[in-house]
Amino acid sequence: MTPAELSRTVLHAVRRAVDEGELSVTVPERAVVAPPGPGGCGDYATNIALQLARAAGRPPRDVAEILRARLLGEQRFTDVVVTGPGFLNLSLRGTASAGLVEEILRRGRRYGHAATGFSGTAVGISCPAEVRAVVVADTLARVLRSQGDFVRVECEGRPAPEWKSVLGADVTTRGARIADRDVATRGPRIADRDVTPRGPRIADRYVTVRPVPAPGDPLPLGRDAGRWALLHPAGHDRPRIPGDHLVQRESNPLFRVRYAHARTRALLRNAADLGFHPEPGPVREAEALIAVLGDHPRVLAATATHHTPDRLARHLVTVADAAMPLLPAVLPLGEEKPSAAHRARLALAEAAGTVLAGGLSLLGIDAPDHL
Secondary structure, three states, X not given: OXXXXXXXXXXXXXXXXXXXXXXXXXXXXXXXXXXXXXXXXXXXXXXXXXXXXXXXXXXXXXXXXXHHHHHOOOOOEEEEEEEOOOEEEEEEOHHHHHHHHHHHHHHHHHOOOOOOOOOOOEEEEEEEOOHHHHHHHHHHHHHHHHXXXXXXEEEEOOOOHHHHHOOOOOOOOOOOOXXXXXXXXXXXXXXXXXXXXXXXXXXXXXXXXXOOOOOOOOHHHHHHHHHHHXXXXXXXXXXXXXXXXXXXXXXXXXXXXXXXXXXHHHHHHHXXXXXXXXXXXXXXXXXXXXXXXXXXXXXXXXXXXXXXXXXXXXXXXXXXXXXXXXXXXXXXXXXXXXXXXXXXXXXXXXXXXXXXXXXHHHOOOOOOOOO
């Protein structure tokens, strides 16, 4: 089950409580569902009770207990626990993880991208002619496009050609004008003008990217390590150049992410040699990995909303670290025959590799099958 499906399930419980007269509130359009924070438990948590408490005129924990009673009736949950001031913590049955894996494998690297095409939103990005700002703007444009936005990037100066040829940051090739995109499915066509913060306002919103400048030249690191060095730190933090971004050891987050992806690809090759293939199913003791995979669409949306590519980079490190404990148990050992459990673990490993590859692609970084 995906966070979007969980959100609909939570809202259905709210609607039932309203229809039955236990709550007097307007049912919101969306319930935020995410991995539980400190003090939480289960696979996912939601703050919907805190969100509704004021309108309901009741303490958040009372609202949470009303919703808990209805959520416990859902066959997809093994338990629903109220913690803290009123957080609802949801524990999923094993079949829910199979549904999530199926969706990831079906969507491929586009898992978490907008499924409806153009969102109807045009975004203009402006950045100074500084290497980190240009790379961040290029990455932000990639993420916004994944969420269905139409994006144009303008640089306040002339970018060095090496930033494109070496780092792959393209803020000079502007493509079609906004008017060349027919957005009639979501609204009227946008005026035939460029997106520019200095011209007439035709974008729905403008974003100015000004992270702390790079203290050194990232070009000697090459495209992948250079982009990671500039994107992994938060925009207000100073990146480490050259740092240890080329070192192949666990202390290097980029290495951990790419190594985890390469391991998942190797497992698929080895499994094929043994004559079995991935088949989604319940996987025990993989709750942390399932939770972060399910959270991937929310992370992409938050990265686009808050203009923070570092959020996506850190999320990929979390996915890689959650995937590594699973991988040694994917293949049968010795004379052991491949079982349904092996096929399910292989499918989950493939899903993790797919999310890592898709996330790295949005960061403009290669995800090699061999490392």
